[in-house]
Amino acid sequence: MSASRKVKTNKRGFIMDILLAKQQVIEVGRSLVEKGLIARTWGNVSCRVDDKSFVITPSGRPYDSLTADDIVEVSIETLKYEGNIKPSSEKGVHAEVYKHFREAMFAIHTHQNNASVISAMGKDIDKVSEEYKDIVGYEIPIAAYGLPGTKRLMQNVAHVLKRSSAKAIIMAHHGALCYGADGREALNNALMLEKECGSCIASVEGINAEGEFFNSRREGKNAVFTPLNGGEEILVNIATGKVEGNSPVSCQAGTHIGIYSSRSDINNIIYSADGHTVKVSAQVKEMRPYLDDFAQIVGASVRCASGADCIRALEGRHAVLIKGEGALCCGINEGDAAAVKMILDKNCKTLLAVEQFKSGVPIGKIDSLLMRKIYLKKYSKQAEENK
Numbered sequence: 001m002s003a004s005r006k007v008k009t010n011k012r013g014f015i016m017d018i019l020l021a022k023q024q025v026i027e028v029g030r031s032l033v034e035k036g037l038i039a040r041t042w043g044n045v046s047c048r049v050d051d052k053s054f055v056i057t058p059s060g061r062p063y064d065s066l067t068a069d070d071i072v073e074v075s076i077e078t079l080k081y082e083g084n085i086k087p088s089s090e091k092g093v094h095a096e097v098y099k100h101f102r103e104a105m106f107a108i109h110t111h112q113n114n115a116s117v118i119s120a121m122g123k124d125i126d127k128v129s130e131e132y133k134d135i136v137g138y139e140i141p142i143a144a145y146g147l148p149g150t151k152r153l154m155q156n157v158a159h160v161l162k163r164s165s166a167k168a169i170i171m172a173h174h175g176a177l178c179y180g181a182d183g184r185e186a187l188n189n190a191l192m193l194e195k196e197c198g199s200c201i202a203s204v205e206g207i208n209a210e211g212e213f214f215n216s217r218r219e220g221k222n223a224v225f226t227p228l229n230g231g232e233e234i235l236v237n238i239a240t241g242k243v244e245g246n247s248p249v250s251c252q253a254g255t256h257i258g259i260y261s262s263r264s265d266i267n268n269i270i271y272s273a274d275g276h277t278v279k280v281s282a283q284v285k286e287m288r289p290y291l292d293d294f295a296q297i298v299g300a301s302v303r304c305a306s307g308a309d310c311i312r313a314l315e316g317r318h319a320v321l322i323k324g325e326g327a328l329c330c331g332i333n334e335g336d337a338a339a340v341k342m343i344l345d346k347n348c349k350t351l352l353a354v355e356q357f358k359s360g361v362p363i364g365k366i367d368s369l370l371m372r373k374i375y376l377k378k379y380s381k382q383a384e385e386n387k
Helices: 018-034 089-098 113-119 130-136 151-163 185-198 252-262 277-283 292-298 309-313 334-357 365-385
Strands: 006-008 015-017 046-048 053-056 072-075 108-109 168-171 175-180 214-219 222-227 234-237 269-270 303-304 319-322 325-332
Touching: 015 018, 015 334, 015 365, 018 046, 018 053, 018 185, 053 089, 072 089, 089 108, 089 151, 089 168, 089 175, 108 185, 113 168, 113 175, 113 334, 151 168, 168 185, 168 222, 175 185, 214 252, 214 292, 222 252, 234 252, 252 269, 252 309, 252 325, 269 334, 277 319, 277 325, 277 334, 292 325, 292 365, 303 309, 309 319, 319 334
Parallel strands: 303 319
Antiparallel strands: 006 015, 046 053, 046 108, 053 072, 108 175, 168 175, 214 222, 214 269, 222 234, 269 325, 319 325
């Protein structure tokens, strides 16, 4: 069935074609992916239709495959919607923007890197750079923490929207929320927010890893190793650990083989040589989540180990820090492993920023475990539906 095409008029007299609104949401969503502000199915985008409703991206759908039929119309007041497609779980946050700012026509929620780092530090940015003041506002406030998709998060965002006219706000331990008179302005506000947050944490530095490292993937009974330096691929039998031919392979290969042997749910391993991750791996025994997406996708904690201990440290998790060398990030496919790496690196950078500026704490253990449990349940359900 094709998307319904209807025109609505609000009290201010403008006319918005609902199909056009849906198409604009898709276009802005894809632009956000292209510019690196969102990835995979994370974040959400909405457009006001009139005084009573808005359209928003669905829950758990990749942006590159969205059509107008996938975009859901939601009531601003009641958050009700029709049809079988579920709107984003953060629909309530978008509704608060439209309730508080009648000029707002577009809203964007992202987990963008620099703004996410700032989100764990618990403080407003009260001195915005001159070049960004006229764009995002004279301050960038932080809304108090609430679990994703909850009324508490909505209420905390509403409280900030009442006290500030900023067009970009940060949600504690979560990400950013930006709005504008149209999609272009909302997107630009998100970009400017990222630059401003980047300037605030520019002094947070990492260190370089030393050694030869590999990514790998499972192919039948073998593991295929790809050197990060761009050398030839190396084939290793998982059961025997035997290397095909005379190709040299580092001791890291044994860790990969051990992971594949003990974890049937892991088919890809990506090594993180990110400077922040390397630095964290040299100084911690265990890292807790500072960001929601880390708790959901990576786990309630990540341990640090070396050698054969890495396999044991990975139990029940999808990443392990390698002492002084970075991290191994795992997934059922390459995309999932890459997502784990992206989020792990961001959490490591956040930890270093919190320590350097002496501001912020990790998410509570109970909240972290709860988010992980809900995510796994939701993920397994989606996987079953997509079979």
